[in-house]
Amino acid sequence: MHNAFTPHTSGDLNYLKSLNRSTILSTVRRSPGLSRADIALRTGLTKATVGSVVQALAERGWLREGELHSRGGGRPGRALYLDGERHYMLGAEVGVKGLRLVACNLLGVVLASIHQEEPPTDPATTAKRLAALLVQLRQAPDIVERRCLGLGVAVPGPVSPKAPILSLAPNLGWVDIDFLALLREQPDLPDGVWLLDNEANAAAFGEFYFFEGVPxxxxxxxxxxxxxxxxxxxxxxxxxxxxxxxxxxxxxxxxxxxxxxxxxxxxxxxxxxxxxxxxxxxxxxxxxxxxxxxxxxxxxxxxxxxxxxxxxxxxxxxxxxxxxxxxxxxxxxxxxxxxxxxxxxxxxxxxxxxxxxxxxxxxxxxxxxxxxIGDSTYVAARGAAAQVMARAAIEV
Amino acid sequence: MHNAFTPHTSGDLNYLKSLNRSTILSTVRRSPGLSRADIALRTGLTKATVGSVVQALAERGWLREGELHSRGGGRPGRALYLDGERHYMLGAEVGVKGLRLVACNLLGVVLASIHQEEPPTDPATTAKRLAALLVQLRQAPDIVERRCLGLGVAVPGPVSPKAPILSLAPNLGWVDIDFLALLREQPDLPDGVWLLDNEANAAAFGEFYFFEGVPxxxxxxxxxxxxxxxxxxxxxxxxxxxxxxxxxxxxxxxxxxxxxxxxxxxxxxxxxxxxxxxxxxxxxxxxxxxxxxxxxxxxxxxxxxxxxxxxxxxxxxxxxxxxxxxxxxxxxxxxxxxxxxxxxxxxxxxxxxxxxxxxxxxxxxxxxxxxxIGDSTYVAARGAAAQVMARAAIEV
DNA sequence: ACACTTAGTTAATAGTATTTACTAACCATC
DNA sequence: GATGGTTAGTAAATACTATTAACTAAGTGT
Missing domain, CATH: 3.30.420.40 (ATPase, nucleotide binding domain)
Known part of the structure; x- marks a missing residue:
């Protein structure tokens, strides 16, 4: 499955665990600074469940504890935030006018980016170009010591919902391209989740996922x-x-x-x-x-x-x-x-x-x-990275 | 929630059970005659789980066993079907030109119907009319001894996604009507799930849910x-x-x-x-x-x-x-x-x-x-009934 | 009669979230 | 500054889920 998240149809206990983990993660993403008790209240899970899941997520570098709340009353809760220090996702856009790449953290903050204004030619050559830029991007100082969750690629045309294949890119003259397969032939590329999506879908996802303010x-x-x-x-x-x-x-x-x-x-x-x-x-x-x-x-x-x-x-x-x-x-x-x-x-x-x-x-x-959005240079690339995060979150 | 099915956001063991129950039920709905082993193969659940869930569903009158398969090889599987004998759902459409009501079974077969060609006047009077027709419908001989799963009502205008309220029916001159509340004031109405939806949504749901042939x-x-x-x-x-x-x-x-x-x-x-x-x-x-x-x-x-x-x-x-x-x-x-x-x-x-x-x-x-569809007289009403079934299936 | 194959059930097991009881930590008040 | 009240968070026991592995059931072919 190349979708960011495809709900399972039938469930075992693993699925249940992953569902609750994702739910807790997204609750913190949408409302940074909540305490464990807040999360329990909002999600309907019990304090015990939230506690154990949060502990696991903190150990794996997805969540971090912040300051103490000060609401009066009893014992103050401990604020929880997404941990922006230990992971990163790669996002790339193959655009009609050039290639755009970003690496960003769990908060959607762009840690590094590359923008190369040169139109893609054929798919194979473009994959090679992109792979070289990815290697370059991953050498940035703030990135090398982090764990990579995967790579998302946005393309200028519809992607088949059945498989991660670009059906048609009218402005590039590409038809039915398995771009990720071409990319995989290149050396020194990251492990993790690999996704392909339409540029507008990726952009939409990113703007929604990392929305600043009330979601x-x-x-x-x-x-x-x-x-x-x-x-x-x-x-x-x-x-x-x-x-x-x-x-x-x-x-x-x-x-x-x-x-x-x-x-x-x-x-x-x-x-x-x-x-x-x-x-x-x-x-x-x-x-x-x-x-x-x-x-x-x-x-x-x-x-x-x-x-x-x-x-x-x-x-x-x-x-x-x-x-x-x-x-x-x-x-x-x-x-x-x-x-x-x-x-x-x-x-x-x-x-x-x-x-x-x-x-x-x-x-x-x-x-x-x-x-x-006046300047949407990296919007689709960042959105592709967001999809990687959403997908990785259900596996952790 | 008035939606036919709203996926839960966080899950306990109950949710997991209901998820698997619904999955098995819908597998049989879409492919009547499968055996327990077939279902296990398709859903990814184990034979043991399928067996116990099927047993529970058969006891409650949702599934029934049919003929033996004859595929050669080993022991033949027992065909499973939705049980059309023990339950029914009520569906009604408040149309611009009149009221339409159906009672149908789990297979989508219309057991009884009423069509009254007289335009609705005000909401309260219409609710009263509809309630009377419902009482009449439920007295049909093939229905009285069955269990009612609930009632779905289709209306000619957008329904708020937040609450089961008809926002606007331009052709009736109705605005922000809580039709189910008006209906609830009437006597002798069925228990179970009560839903309200837009006419086109209900019709679409029914045609999809009870689709004949390859879904x-x-x-x-x-x-x-x-x-x-x-x-x-x-x-x-x-x-x-x-x-x-x-x-x-x-x-x-x-x-x-x-x-x-x-x-x-x-x-x-x-x-x-x-x-x-x-x-x-x-x-x-x-x-x-x-x-x-x-x-x-x-x-x-x-x-x-x-x-x-x-x-x-x-x-x-x-x-x-x-x-x-x-x-x-x-x-x-x-x-x-x-x-x-x-x-x-x-x-x-x-x-x-x-x-x-x-x-x-x-x-x-x-x-x-x-x-x-040349004659869509009861399509929306039957669709509303289908939504009731989908909703009831997750509770059983 | 026998081996072979597939369907379905059963009992033991592993894993999940919940319940209940507990400890931790802060505040207000005496 | 001790005490009671309140809320946050954790720990152990519990209930429930699906899975595993072993079994029985019921056909076919030799």
Missing amino acids: PESIAYISAGSGIGCGVVSGEHFPLVPRGHQGLVGEIGHTVIQPGGALCHCGNHGCAETLVSGWALREALHVDIDASLSNAVQTRAGDGEVQAVMKRAGEALGLLMLNLHHTLNPSMLILGGSLMKLGESLTGPALAYFGTHQNDLLRQSQTVPVKV | PESIAYISAGSGIGCGVVSGEHFPLVPRGHQGLVGEIGHTVIQPGGALCHCGNHGCAETLVSGWALREALHVDIDASLSNAVQTRAGDGEVQAVMKRAGEALGLLMLNLHHTLNPSMLILGGSLMKLGESLTGPALAYFGTHQNDLLRQSQTVPVKV
């Missing part, structure tokens, strides 16, 4: 770059990413939102990607394929044509957000991807459209919060 | 009636229905597929419901609100205007199916709801549009199968 119930992460995809995550203790029958969940770039509209490279007319995506904007703005889109937009900011194109693209994005709201209904939307570098000119119309249209159905005053 | 991996059930909604189900042993933050998952009738199109009652322009829904078709064809839509379409079948309207509506439905494919990616689509009575004139263009557009993305030869 949302579920999120949809819209990745707007060369193409446009979307990842969905929900689940308190075991965040699940729906993938669907062929791994096409969240391929919203190819939902038709303008019947009879422009021809998409997928063969249909009026796909969302014909309105809001890297290649659609380049075409509409006559920007060269290698030139920086955001530079072009900024230098021609006063240009009426540019403003019109951006408004149209932004509203298409807002419409996608609205349709997502009525289809997957996440409790939070996150916008990421390289297109977010275009800033207000894109997000302005998108948020305006979404804001003015979203609440007509239920007539509730509450709005779905939207978070925009 | 699909996941399905989306599109309910096209006065409005247009959709339910999604996946999960081998514990079918899950995603509901989302506000219960809006599958509200595809309000996805915008024609920007700047006709005004929808939700306030937006170009929602799918403005193209394909009962009220949109009535309006386009100048059919009276109470008259039969299918009669009108059939009598004017040669009419060019009618054909054009139906083609446009059908293609909008096909487009919705396509967008669903790229958003939720179910392994099977099921079309139901009262609009299916319009037959080929609607489904023809829909299937044609979906068929010619669906495979361009992955370029795989496999197509997503589509099943059309």
